[in-house]
Amino acid sequence: MIVRLSFYPIFLREMLLFKRKLLKLGYIFSAMVIPIIYLLAFGFGLGRDISIHGSDYLTFLIPGLVAMSSMNNSYTWVASTLNLNRIYFKTFQIYVQAPIKASSIMIGEVLAGMSKGLFASLLIIIVGYLSSTAFKITPLFLAVLLINCFLFSSLGVIAGMITKSHEDTATYSNFFIIPMAFFSGTFFPIDKLPFFVKVVIYLFPLTHTNIAIRKMHIDFEGVLSIIILLVYAAAFFYYGSRLIQRYSE
Numbered sequence: 001m002i003v004r005l006s007f008y009p010i011f012l013r014e015m016l017l018f019k020r021k022l023l024k025l026g027y028i029f030s031a032m033v034i035p036i037i038y039l040l041a042f043g044f045g046l047g048r049d050i051s052i053h054g055s056d057y058l059t060f061l062i063p064g065l066v067a068m069s070s071m072n073n074s075y076t077w078v079a080s081t082l083n084l085n086r087i088y089f090k091t092f093q094i095y096v097q098a099p100i101k102a103s104s105i106m107i108g109e110v111l112a113g114m115s116k117g118l119f120a121s122l123l124i125i126i127v128g129y130l131s132s133t134a135f136k137i138t139p140l141f142l143a144v145l146l147i148n149c150f151l152f153s154s155l156g157v158i159a160g161m162i163t164k165s166h167e168d169t170a171t172y173s174n175f176f177i178i179p180m181a182f183f184s185g186t187f188f189p190i191d192k193l194p195f196f197v198k199v200v201i202y203l204f205p206l207t208h209t210n211i212a213i214r215k216m217h218i219d220f221e222g223v224l225s226i227i228i229l230l231v232y233a234a235a236f237f238y239y240g241s242r243l244i245q246r247y248s249e
Contacts, residue, residue: 082160
């Protein structure tokens with residue numbers, strides 16, 4: 001039992017730091033401001049005048065904003081915090097020197113990132129329910145959301161481990177996270193894009209999150225997207241664990 005719970009002190013430390021932020025209203029508003037701006041500008045701006053896949057645009061947009069928000073918060077918190085702890089505060093070295101496995105460190109960091117991603121998603125879900133009566137949450141929606149948070153928290157660990165400075169974290173975000181946020185089907189369906197563009201977009205994990213999270217019932221496309229997400233999640237988790245295991249700074 002001690003071995004199995006060796007990740008808990010790492011997770012608990014991150015949650016205690018997160019609790020301090022939650023006591024500040026500024027953090028809550030900062031987690032909501034960008035998705036709400038998009039919701040106001042695109043959702044209410046375009047309103048219900050546009051129909052996508054048989055529903056109004058606002059109903060189409062809200063699940064995409066949940067997916068995007070979970071990605072941003074799961075990834076950014078882990079990548080930034082781990083980078084700072086490793087390079088500036090030197091607290092990450094204590095984890096490495098402790099008698100616990102690299103996978104336990106990975107689990108603690110990933111669970112912390114997932115918690116922050118889920119919290120940010122909950123805020124958007126609440127706004128979604130208040131904004132659209134057609135917005136529904138299904139068990140499939142929740143499962144995809146959890147996978148998405150796990151996936152991007154694991155990617156955040158990778159970014160936090162390979163960056164050489166805190167500024168590099170923003171560089172990775174600009175090259176990978178921001179393009180995914182805009183071109184992975186968050187704001188518009190990608191089925192009518194040119195083939196050569198879709199080939200690239202379908203490589204983005206957030207694309208498959210947006211596909212699966214909008215499904216009311218599981219079908220072949222949904223199953224395929226979930227399998228792809230699980231492959232990405234397993235690969236990111238494995239690589240992140242290997243980076244921690246090989247860490248020698």
